[in-house]
Amino acid sequence: MDFSKYPAEPFKIKVVEPVKMISKEERIAAIKEAGYNTFNLKSEDCYIDLLTDSGTNAMSDSQWAGMMIGDEAYAGSKNWVFLESTIKELFGFKHVVPTHQGRGAENILSTIAIKPGQYVLGNMYFTTTRYHQERNGGIFMDIIRQEAHDATIDIPFKGDIDVEKMESIIKEKGPENIAYVCLAVTVNLAGGQPVSMKNMREVRKVADKYGVKVFYDATRCVENAYFIKEQEEGYQDKTIKEICHEMFSYSDGATCSGKKDGIVNIGGFLAINDDELFGKAKEIVVVFEGMPSYGGMSGRDMQAIAIGFREAMQFEYIEHRVKQVRYLGDRLKEAGIPIVEPVGGHAVFLDARRFCPHLDQEQFPAQSLAAALYVEAGVRSMERGIVSAGRDAKTGENHKPKLETVRLTIPRRVYTYAHMDIVAEACIKLFKHKEDIKPLKFVYEPKQLRFFTAKFDIAE
Incomplete structure (x- = not known):
């Protein structure tokens, strides 16, 4: 095997789970x-x-050790303090709302950011995301680049948004009728396709022109950052953390399932910069998820996810x-x-x-x-x-x-x-x-x- 093309596992196996093939x-x-x-x-x-x-990952020895210091306080857990500071450090957002998984974050964002009849523009739908958007009266419109719908086309950054199509729809429907742009990094149903940093900047520019918010689905953002480092000019010498930080600087917030790039079995979050939306999100999280200091996660879960995100950026x-x-x-x-x-x-x-x-x-x-x-x-x-x-x-x-x-x-x-x-x-x-x-x-x-x-x- 060519270990430069396919590197060996960067870990040693300490625990195994036996499996068997039935007839x-x-x-x-x-x-x-x-x-x-x-x-x-x-x-x-x-x-x-x-x-x-999703949630099927193997945690590291550091994550398991972190679970042993779980602070299961109903409010103000030290593990929440660690998780909140980690997300702010790695992603650069002002506010964080914990949720039991990404679906919980989707529910909260859709509830507070969509008025019935508004359009949500996105780079290809995802099943649960679209469901929450439509459940709250939103109308999903796909604005991914056309090539993403053809399985045979092999080009980089196939998850990019068609910026011209995005602007055309905003003009046609009116900016006041656009709830937000939902930008997934990477795009699951397109084949796990990444979005370029260039495209994120262009989307932000058009959104600012019309006063439209942009929220990312950050579930596999670390994978997206790797593709940027590997394939986009000017990023080869950047760290994964630096790339992620720049990615999210072009957004107003993000939903995230920590069960993927957080390398854990449960957990997620909604991150927001807007103070008013954050206030609404804290009210909703109490109804559907739990206190704003745990959001459906135990203290040990929050410790594990914070460590997991830090490991993922290695x-x-x-x-x-x-x-x-x-x-x-x-x-x-x-x-x-x-x-x-x-x-x-x-x-x-x-x-x-x-x-x-x-x-x-x-x-x-x-x-x-x-x-x-x-x-x-x-x-x-x-x-x-x-x-x-x-x-x-x-x-x-x-x-x-x-x-x-x-x-x-x-x-x-x-x-x-x-x-x-x-x-x-x-x-x-x-x-x-x-x-x-x-x-x-x-x-x-x-x-x-x-x-x-x-x-x-x-x-x-």
């Missing part, structure tokens, strides 16, 4: 019982679990994290497996349209492919296509995203390159008999965020 017959029975939805599978029945990188850590994901993507590309290009920071996305050309989008090719991959090798992945996109609230018709993908999401500090090899071999083997992958139909469809709990059966 193919047992996997067939398990996926059928789960309604062909990988979310409904039991964790113990999954050999390599790539469902998500170059050796983030270099290995991104390049381990890239290793899997490179192996699949070399074998001719269709994936979303370029490979992003947290996952490799199989392009289900090209993987399963015999299936129409209404036959749920990504859902079928995810189920088939589990049966093939006990690898749990996630559908990110028509099922995740949901239905139009007015017409009841399925949203049909241009990207129909299966996300192979790599938890942080959990798996080795050998595990990536097993995943790659399973995808390659499955691709050779892809015509055997069957279409699916709904047998149970919840009204909201259906991909989490829906059940399917083979469509005859």
Whole structure:
């Protein structure tokens, strides 16, 4: 292996969790019982679990040690003081509101910043984010660059906002009708694609011109910072911390799930610069999350997340994290497996349209492919296509995203390159008999965020 291209794990393994591969017959029975939805599978029945990188990370010895000094005071915990100061130092925001995870922060921001009928402009939707925006009367409009919707285009910073489109919509709708711009760094459903610093500056310039606020989804901001350091001119000698600090200087605030780049199992925050919005957020957090000094987290959780963010900004850590994901993507590309290009920071996305050309989008090719991959090798992945996109609230018709993908999401500090090899071999083997992958139909469809709990059966 070329260790400059794929660096070895920058850690030693101290604790292990045994896993086992159940038989193919047992996997067939398990996926059928789960309604062909990988979310409904039991964790113990999954050999390599790539469902998500959210809360599935391995914490360091420093984080575990930090949990031993958890101050579980209902108010004023010393761990909250440490977390608040850490976020202010690393991200540069004036105010911080803790939440149990990113979803809690999305709920609070949407509640305080959206008036019914206003538009939220974003660089591609994310499922829970859009749900909270629409639940509070917002209308989501996608302003990501057009290339992001094409899995075959390999260009840097595919998550950039189309600034001309952004300005055109602001002019058309009127600045007073724009709640805010939601800028995700990186863009999950586009394949974990990063946003350039140049684009962030341009977005800020247009937003200031019309008096529109810009809020980031900072969930994978450290990964985004790595791509800037690696690929954007003028940042090669900057530290990850310096890059992150500049990134957020172009925003008015951010929601963040600490379960990703915070390298923990629970926790998140909402950061804001505006004093009035901060006052409203503190009122809402008490109703939905807990006190403004813990927000649904225990003291030990807050200590772990603060340490996790500091560790995440160490170059050796983030270099290995991104390049381990890239290793899997490179192996699949070399074998001719269709994936979303370029490979992003947290996952490799199989392009289900090209993987399963015999299936129409209404036959749920990504859902079928995810189920088939589990049966093939006990690898749990996630559908990110028509099922995740949901239905139009007015017409009841399925949203049909241009990207129909299966996300192979790599938890942080959990798996080795050998595990990536097993995943790659399973995808390659499955691709050779892809015509055997069957279409699916709904047998149970919840009204909201259906991909989490829906059940399917083979469509005859």
